[in-house]
Amino acid sequence: MMKKLIVYEFTGLLVLLLVIQSCTNVNSPKSESRNSIPEYYTEEDFQSVHKIDAHMHIQNYADTVFINQAKEDNFRFLNLNVFKSGGKPIEEQQKFSAEMVQAFPDRNAWVTTFSLDNFNNKGWQEEVINYIKQSVENGAVGVKVWKNIGFFLKDEKGQLVMIDHPRFDPILDYLAKNQIPLIGHLGEHRNSWLPLEKMTVNGNRDYARAHPEEHMYLHPERPSYEDYINARDRMLEKHPDLVFIGAHLGSLEWSVDELAKRLDKFPNMSVDMAERVSHLQYQALTEWQKVHDFFIKYQDRLVYGTDLRSSAMDIVNKGIKDPAGIKKHAHEVWMRHWQFFTNDQMMRVPKVEGEFRGLKLPRGVVDKIYRTNAEKLFPVFVK
Template sequence: MKIHPKHILAKSLILSFCYLAFNCTQKSGNESDDNSEATDDKSAYYTDEDFGKISKINTHVHFKVYDTTFIAQAKRDHFKLITVNVNSGYSPPIGEQQGLAVKLLKAYPNDLAYATTISVKDFNEPGWAQKTISYLDDSFEKGAIAVKIWKNVGMELKDAKGKFVMIDDPKFDPVLDFIEKSNATFIGHIGEPKNAWLPVDKMTVAGDKNYFSEHPEYHMYLHPEYPTHEYIMAARDHMLEKHPKLKFVGAHLGSLEWDTDTLAKRLDLYPNMAVDMAERITHFEFQAVTNPKKVRDFFVKYQDRLVYATDETVNEKTPIDVYSKQAHENWLEHWKFFTSSEKMKVADVEKEFNGLRLPKTVVDKIYRTNAENWFSLEKFK
């Protein structure tokens, strides 16, 4: 039977229409391949507007003077704070710091918590451990929820023989046991960023370049006679092995800030370890320049072990109203990095990077519930 050319044309038109209709349907169904934000559930993500509405905890700030301006800014931004005492040469005596923390705690019982610290001044004297435990017992009675150890252990403190003292030294064991039995958290600023062992021009972020240029005493590249980064980290790991039930928060990403894979290995090995992000978020941003997916996947996988912190220090050097404004802008920048997928540029990182656009469930843990759990912050719940 001969088919009329008009019938062939009609059939071709029908087939073409069906093909186009099918492809349009397929494109609509797979649109997320080209633009995931167009079809994903936006209710699962926060926006910039949510920053001032969501309850958050900043687990690492320092008050060196009594002031309410910074706390007022934190309250406006829906932040509760943990002020951390520290046994450093830049800080007031630890008893004075504790007195200030207790005064702030009484004034703002629902907005503030505090971490005490310990002195290693008399570490080589008999009775140091018992004296330290007595001080901590008094601190806990006054409301301390955690204990901070500083980088002078491992990088400055020496024993009677002139050898550098590491955090796994047996003299620390009874003190750490007491912290554990008191259900307090041990915050460890152990070591420094790996950048400290590099020349300034090889460092990855501007903040480290500035800090170690201004503080050559901690620029380990200039002090090859000091312990290596690997040695200090190994001592910290040994301490965790000896005290597997001690709640430990590694300050400043546990000094493993340069590589999410290296940090992940420690978190896998030590389930009693979390890390705070104080002054190290730029290292995540630096890694996001080249591999944002890897950084995002790390946050999702270890969402229960990452605690928001910034390390602002309230002192007399900068007018508090100016400093509070700077802190607000810093907090907003962090929020954008965690919650959006936008291109970003910050002062500390040379190149642009994308935000991580983490789900609400992960953001809530980073900003609030992890802090509640790792620091037993029942009063903030």
């Protein structure tokens, strides 16, 4: 009897081991698959990865060439409307943006803006809120304000108006209450307060030459760089629930340390990198580790964007007018940025003088800055 019990126990143990082995064999391919996912992307992954450019300006049918290239390079994008005195009427921008969503479904979304023409009129705030409501009903996923607030807008006394002016408060309260994101290009890059020869990147020099009215170094009577940053910060202090995206690295492009201070202070603040990746590359010349660690620490608050448009200075300066040339330029910009974020090779780019090393960010960080952070801010992008 004892021998039979031993045989039965041994047989049962053997069966149990076979079952465990069988389960292990069934699951092993998945386990191997999970473990085989590389920690980093490569240049070859560029077109296969879903990406979002969260700061572009497509304002006419000629610009649809960017959309075609975005499709080839696996980009969706956010199209930003901008109010400028003398510029394309915002109603036309809104109509065109909505048409682009219909014409290129699942490829793009758009952000509205509002007029400043009647800023000093009694009914202006109600007029703006109604326009934002109508824009959202037509598909807008956010609101953009531009640097004409602080640069050109004046009150009844002829004084420049900053974004922390009380007349903006009801509008900002409305956005916060309804969780409508605000993208703010407020102030300008710090280089604007420097002479051309002291600017750190070539893109800023080109823009200042073309727009001397906005080159603050030439206008010492205007507010200081710090005045604009402080006004933006006061606005965020007054509206802590506002979902805010600081365009162009929040005009703090020159220092990841200064940008980090604001991200720590304002938990609802994110920033896009539009037309400021070169400033990160410039800092990487001498402080590579600091820039790399900044991306690791604030990976949930950084959103990729380019500011691509047909009137961009690098396109104008190169005399690129034909669709093939514009498509090629867009691809080159997107590819250079991808290389900077994904590899650790030494690089040179047109806007930075000198050689720097790519950041080689982990795959999960790259996914956040190129896609999932934008999806959180603008859920319309979630597939």
